[in-house]
Amino acid sequence: QVQLVQSGAEVKKPGASVKVSCEASGYTFLRYYIHWVRQAPGQGLEWMGEINPTGGATTYAERFQGRLTMTTDTSTGTVYMDLSSLRSEDTAVYYCARVCCGGSYGEFDYWGQGTLVTVSS
Amino acid sequence: EIVLTQSPGTLSLSPGERATLSCRASQSVPSSDLAWYQQKPGQAPRLLIYGASSRAAGIPERFSGSKSGTDFTLTISRLEPEDFAVYYCQQYRSSPRTFGQGTKVEIK
Numbered sequence: 001q002v003q004l005v006q007s008g009a010e011v012k013k014p015g016a017s018v019k020v021s022c023e024a025s026g027y028t029f030l031r032y033y034i035h036w037v038r039q040a041p042g043q044g045l046e047w048m049g050e051i052n053p054t055g056g057a058t059t060y061a062e063r064f065q066g067r068l069t070m071t072t073d074t075s076t077g078t079v080y081m082d083l084s085s086l087r088s089e090d091t092a093v094y095y096c097a098r099v100c101c102g103g104s105y106g107e108f109d110y111w112g113q114g115t116l117v118t119v120s121s
Numbered sequence: 122e123i124v125l126t127q128s129p130g131t132l133s134l135s136p137g138e139r140a141t142l143s144c145r146a147s148q149s150v151p152s153s154d155l156a157w158y159q160q161k162p163g164q165a166p167r168l169l170i171y172g173a174s175s176r177a178a179g180i181p182e183r184f185s186g187s188k189s190g191t192d193f194t195l196t197i198s199r200l201e202p203e204d205f206a207v208y209y210c211q212q213y214r215s216s217p218r219t220f221g222q223g224t225k226v227e228i229k
Binding site: 035037044045046047059061062095097099100105106107108109111112114115 | 147154156158165166167168172177209211213214216217218219220221222223
């Protein structure tokens with residue numbers, strides 16, 4: 001069965017970076033784009049960006065440009081999300097999600113369990 | 122950027138009642154590329170509806186979606202206890218992908 005398993009919770013200081021992993025299994029890794037979505041405490045869902053596991057092409061939301069990097073390790077079927085220059089407003093649960101049916105555009109049919117990132121001095 | 126506005130913010134209903142949730146797009150959403158997700162506390166969102174009106178695998182028939190112009194509706198025909206949650210709409214044809222702010226369906 002399709003699974004996206006994310007790394008564990010992180011606590012970081014302002015100005016630091018965090019790297020969250022998302023390990024995919026149960027399907028052909030290279031065929032499906034992965035997106036990242038975050039959710040601040042008590043708030044809604046915010047789209048961050050996407051990566052094509054084939055070739056590694058990325059698209060980031062404008063507000064994260066310069067701070068966000070997504071990469072893949074095709075040997076392990078893992079996608080990484082690296083967010084730098086952390087501030088308190090980045091405290092959130094970060095989710096990876098798979099796009100249905102190949103291609104960049106589509107509904108998110110499988111989600112990781114979420115990773116809580118807390119930014120605090 | 123396509124802005125999605127959901128209403129109402131909170132819906133207070135009893136089990137067995139019908140729930141009607143609205144999602145209005147600021148501009149046309151091409152090809153009905155809109156999805157609905159359900160999220161329960163402490164859980165990841167779950168896909169309910171895609172293509173505005175198609176149920177995802179394993180989703181009960183009491184969930185249905187429709188579109189009229191730039192207005193989208195999620196209907197839960199008869200609320201079950203497990204349906205009390207927050208619901209989000211999302212458009213996925215235009216970048217950036219955007220979500221509505223959510224509608225909470227709570228027990229009255």
